[in-house]
Amino acid sequence: MxxxxxxxxxxxxxxxxxxxxxxxxxxxxxxxxxxxxxxxxxxHNVVARSLATSTTMSLGLAISSAANPYFGDLIRAVEASASAAGYMLMLADTHDDADVERRVVEELLGRRTDGILLAPSVNAIDRALPYLESTGAPTVLIDRFVDAELDQVGSENTDATARLVEHLAEIGHRRIAMVCGLRGLPSTSERVDGFRRTVAALSLDDDPGLELDGGSDAARAEQVVHELFSGPARPSAVVVGNNAMTIGTMRALRRLDLRVPADVALVCYDDFEWADLFEPRLTAMEQDVARIGGIAVDLVVQRIRDPSRPARRQVLDPTFRHRDSCGCHLSGARPA
Structure with missing residues (x-):
């Protein structure tokens, strides 16, 4: 200098x-x-500055399956907001494994990150979260809500999924399947609850075999959808629990020469940046990823500045994007 x-x-x-x-x-x-x-x-000598100020102006983001299109969008949103706030972002993939998650959280804190943003895994409540709470590290849970006194931000899942099922019922579908995400994740449980609630409320076919374990994975979703729709009592419509599984579902239906929506109506939770370029264009619940990322960074920065303030939980309503894959244009029906 x-x-x-x-x-x-x-x-x-x-x-x-x-x-x-x-x-x-x-x-x-x-x-x-x-x-x-x-x-x-x-x-700048960042190491020397961090020793002098006890800050590194860096945040750690521990998130599952960075290859998932939704999480890729979320990573970009968090990075943009962190950069605007003057922070560098350090990224780690937890692979939705509680042991990996605990290790990467420890390593991020070992690199003196000022705060942690975490999309908690199935068993985070038993592994990573108690560790984070014991360290007092500024922490924000992102995308998935858990029963913990921590700042949290994500999308509403139950009513949004119910709305997808209701829409299919409105245009005449009674036998509706759901491709469910990884079991044990709060977001999966909430979306399945929305599906079950609406099936019961509208007296739709409640065959347990219509709930498919897609594992939040494209290949797994392709397998289970292919098995169900190869059988004699295939459903007339399907709700898909996230965008990775939507890719697998579309592949399975194509392999079976089933046309969407002429043969099978399809709606999905999670929109794609390119969903309206699909043929057919996908009817989907769109999460406000940019806002989720921005709120998450804002919450963790506030927590860094004021560790004693009460924890906050912000739930954002997704937006229903009505396009072609639900088949309304074939039946003449429109969403209520």
Whole structure:
């Protein structure tokens, strides 16, 4: 910094103010400092700064299945919001494994991240969450809600899934299947509850065999959908629990030469960036991923600044995107 100050003809404190934004500096002085930084090749010593300030201006994001299209979108949203808040993001994939999750959380904190954003796994309540609570690390749970006194943000699942089933019933479907996500995840349980509730309320076919274990995996979903729709009593419609499984479901139906929606109506939870480019265009519940990521970062930054404030839970309503895969254009029906 002394070299930069000498080259720019200013004090070291002025260089610090330009770098850290701690005081207003005139445009001409700022330009001199930036030119000197470029000429000298100066870089912040992040390690030294973290030792001096006890902060690293970094956040850890521990999330399952980064290859899932939804989580890819969520990672981008969190990174954009973190960057805007002045934080670097460190990413780890938990693979929805409680032991891996506990290890990566420990490693992220070992790298002195200022806060943790976590999409909790099935057994997080027994492994990672008690550890995080014991350390007092600023933590926000993202996408999945659990019974814990921690900041949390995600989408509403139960009523949204019920709305998908109701829509299929409105246009005449009585035998409706659901491709369910990984068992034990709160989001899976909530979506299955919405499906079951509506099947019961509308006296639809309540055959237990219509609940398929898709495991939140495209290949698994393809397998179970192919088995069900190869049988003699196939349903006329299907609700898919997330976008990874929607891909597998579409593959299975294509293998069976079943057309969507002419032969099988399809609706799904989770929208795709390219869902309206599918043939047919997919009717889906769209989560506000950008808002979820922004709120998550805002919550963890507030928690870093004020560790004693009460925990908050924010539940966001997804948006119903009515397109073609439900088959309304074939029946002439429209959503209520």
């Amino acid at each position: 002394a070299d930069v100050a000498l080259a720019a003809g200013v004090n070291k404190s002025t260089v610090s103010h330009v770098l850290n934004g701690t005081r207003i500096v005139s445009d001409s002085t700022r330009e001199l400092v930036l030119e000197a930084i470029s000429a000298t090749g100066y870089r």
